[in-house]
Amino acid sequence: MADETNPAVTGADAQAQFAIQKIYVKDVSFEAPGTPMVFNEQGNPDLNLSLNQKVGKLADDVFEVVLGINLTCKLGDKTVYIVELEQAGIFALQGFDERNLDFMLGTYCPNVLFPYARALASELIQAGGFPPFYLQPINFEAIYAESLRRRAEQLKSGGLAAPAAGNA
Secondary structure (H helix, E strand, C coil), X not given: CCCCCCCCCCHHHCCCEEEEEEEEEEEEEEECCCCCHHHHCCCCCEEEEEEEEEEEEEECCEEEEEEEEEEEXXXXXXEEEEEEEEXXXXXXXXXXXXXXXXXXXXXXXXXXXXXXXXXXXXXXXXXXXXXXXXXXXXXXXHHHHHHHHHHHHXXXXXXXXCCHHHCC
């Protein structure tokens, strides 16, 4: 795949390079435990979405980023469906200082992966016999900023903080 350079990088990181090496599904699960009876149920479904992110270093300047999405739909106390998926990518990031590398892994990489995860979740739900569902865009920059804030609080209170790129 061709190199994609981040236009936001300036100054000391002017020679920084970003490339997508591979995007793939690492794990996927769809369950509809109440079918077929749930198709006759009436009411407003309650959707619960949770996200997680893992970053692993594969080699010098090469990282695997895994975006996890868990979506549970309930109708009253009955589970309509559960979607669990891990959308992953291998990214080459060269020439970034530590702060910008953390930012790229915590925001830019999940933004690349999210459209693939959103499409897969929608396809699974529709294939399960349910109306299409499209996850709304997610502001990974805000999630990253919150993780930095939590990390700073942990440092103030004397606790150890994990790198922000490790979890979102």
